[in-house]
Amino acid sequence: MTTVVTENCKGCRFTDCVAVCPVACFHYDDEMLYIDPDVCIDCSACIPECPVEAIFEEDDLPEGQEQWIEINAEKAPDLPLIEEPMEALPEAEERKADLGF
Amino acid sequence: MSSLGDESSPLRVAIVGSGPSGFYATEALIKSGLNIEIDLIERLPAPYGLVRNGVAPDHPKLKQAIEVYKKVAKNPEFNFVGNVTVGVDIKAEDLQQTHHAVMYTCGAETDRRLGIPGEDLPGSHTATEFVGWYNGHPDYRDRTFDLSHETAVVIGQGNVAADVARILAKSVDELKHTDIAQHALDVLAESRVRTIYVVGRRGPAQAKFASKELKEFLEIENCRPYIAPEELELNPASQEEINSKEGRGNKKNVEIFHRFADSEDTGKQRICIATFLKSPQRLEGEARLQKVVFETNALTGEPFRQSARGTGQTMEIECGILFRSIGYNGVPVPGVPFYERWGTIPNEAGRITAEQDGPVVPGLYTAGWIKRGPSGIIGTNRACAVESVEALLEDIDQLNTDRPGREGLYKILDNNGVRHINFAQWEKIDTAEVAAGEPKSKPREKFTRQSEMLAVAES
Numbered sequence A: 001m002t003t004v005v006t007e008n009c010k011g012c013r014f015t016d017c018v019a020v021c022p023v024a025c026f027h028y029d030d031e032m033l034y035i036d037p038d039v040c041i042d043c044s045a046c047i048p049e050c051p052v053e054a055i056f057e058e059d060d061l062p063e064g065q066e067q068w069i070e071i072n073a074e075k076a077p078d079l080p081l082i083e084e085p086m087e088a089l090p091e092a093e094e095r096k097a098d099l100g101f
Numbered sequence B: 001m002s003s004l005g006d007e008s009s010p011l012r013v014a015i016v017g018s019g020p021s022g023f024y025a026t027e028a029l030i031k032s033g034l035n036i037e038i039d040l041i042e043r044l045p046a047p048y049g050l051v052r053n054g055v056a057p058d059h060p061k062l063k064q065a066i067e068v069y070k071k072v073a074k075n076p077e078f079n080f081v082g083n084v085t086v087g088v089d090i091k092a093e094d095l096q097q098t099h100h101a102v103m104y105t106c107g108a109e110t111d112r113r114l115g116i117p118g119e120d121l122p123g124s125h126t127a128t129e130f131v132g133w134y135n136g137h138p139d140y141r142d143r144t145f146d147l148s149h150e151t152a153v154v155i156g157q158g159n160v161a162a163d164v165a166r167i168l169a170k171s172v173d174e175l176k177h178t179d180i181a182q183h184a185l186d187v188l189a190e191s192r193v194r195t196i197y198v199v200g201r202r203g204p205a206q207a208k209f210a211s212k213e214l215k216e217f218l219e220i221e222n223c224r225p226y227i228a229p230e231e232l233e234l235n236p237a238s239q240e241e242i243n244s245k246e247g248r249g250n251k252k253n254v255e256i257f258h259r260f261a262d263s264e265d266t267g268k269q270r271i272c273i274a275t276f277l278k279s280p281q282r283l284e285g286e287a288r289l290q291k292v293v294f295e296t297n298a299l300t301g302e303p304f305r306q307s308a309r310g311t312g313q314t315m316e317i318e319c320g321i322l323f324r325s326i327g328y329n330g331v332p333v334p335g336v337p338f339y340e341r342w343g344t345i346p347n348e349a350g351r352i353t354a355e356q357d358g359p360v361v362p363g364l365y366t367a368g369w370i371k372r373g374p375s376g377i378i379g380t381n382r383a384c385a386v387e388s389v390e391a392l393l394e395d396i397d398q399l400n401t402d403r404p405g406r407e408g409l410y411k412i413l414d415n416n417g418v419r420h421i422n423f424a425q426w427e428k429i430d431t432a433e434v435a436a437g438e439p440k441s442k443p444r445e446k447f448t449r450q451s452e453m454l455a456v457a458e459s
């Protein structure tokens, strides 16, 4: 079991999730965040914090999103760590509205 | 003129309580980059608060949060002062004289009461005691739990209630390779409990379980989770709740409850029954608990604000043991403001106030459960501690500058004849626990007496 960030985080990157992560396992690139499955303790603290419902427990992933398990696992370890919330991407609010949130 | 936190004048902070909030406050202070000295004071010889003494033994992954705290403890700014109870071994007022700032992160260590007749009958316990006991907390080492009766009742439907029910439901084989205390394992091995009721005062859509906790019940080897299907009929307001965005988690819970209702009787040894809309009215028994009398409830109010109203009708459950799991409560530290009603230290975003909505007391801060009340998971305390540390750092120029810090603290403790241990000594205890667990294939066998821990620490 692990917890994964999915598509919805793209181009949005509100970082509300990061503030409550007890073990600092979020990493980021220009687009979005990824969870390092080797560090994440599956506490679920981040899930309700995400304003665009981008985070899921592995066995709770909506159909067609399974590829994100691998993407998170592959990308996270080599990317920089994010421990404190940072500013959302400029187009974040717009994207949030587009996603229907 | 130099100011606190400069190279020449370290900011000296005492933090009281080494659970998650104490460690996250320490981490945030260190990250400020200031010249800082932190003394993390803990009443037990062992650090980590409820991560060690609350989180269930069969959830080892969550305890990995400790790895983060170990890293924090490696910083040269950090000093652990274990086996020291603030308010007993050193006065809160004295601590204010030794450090520039004091932050209380002492958690919520007692429980709420139901306030009903029979609550103190033998056989009626709190989840707090049971959890402390199976986790080897020294305060609860000598509690006894009589599991010789077939029926157990858990009052409350939060995650702690789920932990208690799950520990009662699991077989010893499912627990014996965890860090559960040996004395608890021995008693659970003899358990004759067959039926466990988990009783909520409101409905299925209002239960506070995390869905993940609920799902686990479907995987217990020898226990069938069950709900009478008719109990899952929802009133319109509850329907509305689970269909809205904020009700995402509750909706999942209701879905899992339906799986409980559909579960087949495959002859498992135990059954765990969730039941709703019942408030305990009194506990009855001669000499010891024999039954609980409930008043049945109906929900009234707007969606998300529904409360339970008694219908005047009652029902009974015969049982031999009961655990009330209706929430924790803060314990006042003598000399520190306390708001009885909420069981918290009154504060404004982490700055302690003389009373609820009163003026700020300079130099005093708080974080974690004692600041917010007993809710939220491990990570919640990180954001909470960061907020409190931000307040402290904003106030830095107003703090009293003349404080001896560590040296002054140790002087008082030594004058008071208090035995205290540092982090290296705790690490000795830690190593000894891990070694003691090894022959039993347990991650550790905890010491459950303070005297044993101190003997190892001082060896």
Ligand SMILES: Cc1cc2nc3c(=O)[nH]c(=O)nc-3n(C[C@H](O)[C@H](O)[C@H](O)COP(=O)(O)OP(=O)(O)OC[C@H]3O[C@@H](n4cnc5c(N)ncnc54)[C@H](O)[C@@H]3O)c2cc1C
Binding pocket: A043, B016, B017, B018, B019, B020, B021, B022, B041, B042, B043, B044, B047, B048, B049, B050, B051, B054, B055, B056, B059, B062, B084, B085, B086, B087, B105, B106, B107, B108, B109, B131, B160, B163, B328, B333, B367, B368, B369, B370, B375, B376, B377, B378, B379, B381
């Ligand atoms: C039974 C149970 C199970 C839980 N399971 C989970 C879980 O699975 N996942 C999850 O994310 N969260 C879980 N939680 C919630 C989590 O444990 C809390 O959110 C968190 O521990 C609160 O942190 P804290 O630092 O405020 O308090 P605590 O962890 O309680 O730490 C307070 C510390 O202060 C010390 N102290 C108290 N008074 C004094 C004093 N006067 N002087 C010196 N020291 C003092 C105590 O000994 C303790 O070490 C659980 C909680 C409980 C009760």
Ligand SMILES: NC(=O)c1ccc[n+]([C@@H]2O[C@H](COP(=O)([O-])OP(=O)(O)OC[C@H]3O[C@@H](n4cnc5c(N)ncnc54)[C@H](OP(=O)(O)O)[C@@H]3O)[C@@H](O)[C@H]2O)c1
Binding pocket: B114, B155, B156, B157, B158, B159, B160, B161, B163, B200, B201, B202, B206, B207, B208, B210, B213, B279, B280, B325, B326, B327, B328, B374, B375, B376, B377
């Ligand atoms: N695995 C985990 O993540 C985990 C494990 C354990 C604990 N924790 C966290 O630790 C915190 C504390 O958990 P908790 O279970 O102690 O608290 P909680 O989640 O607040 O649950 C308390 C339960 O007691 C009920 N209750 C309160 N007063 C009552 C009364 N007078 N009569 C009958 N029922 C009453 C509440 O019902 P109402 O809803 O009607 O008030 C609720 O069902 C929570 O935030 C929890 O999530 C997390």
Ligand code: SF4
Binding pocket: A005, A008, A009, A010, A012, A013, A014, A015, A016, A017, A018, A032, A033, A049, A050, A051, A052, A053, A054, A055
């Ligand atoms: S809160 Fe959600 S959208 Fe924002 S960074 Fe975290 S996962 Fe991405």
Ligand code: SF4
Binding pocket: A003, A020, A021, A022, A023, A024, A025, A026, A035, A039, A040, A041, A042, A043, A044, A045, A046, A047, B379
């Ligand atoms: S589940 Fe917990 S540990 Fe994992 S990323 Fe989310 S907050 Fe961090």
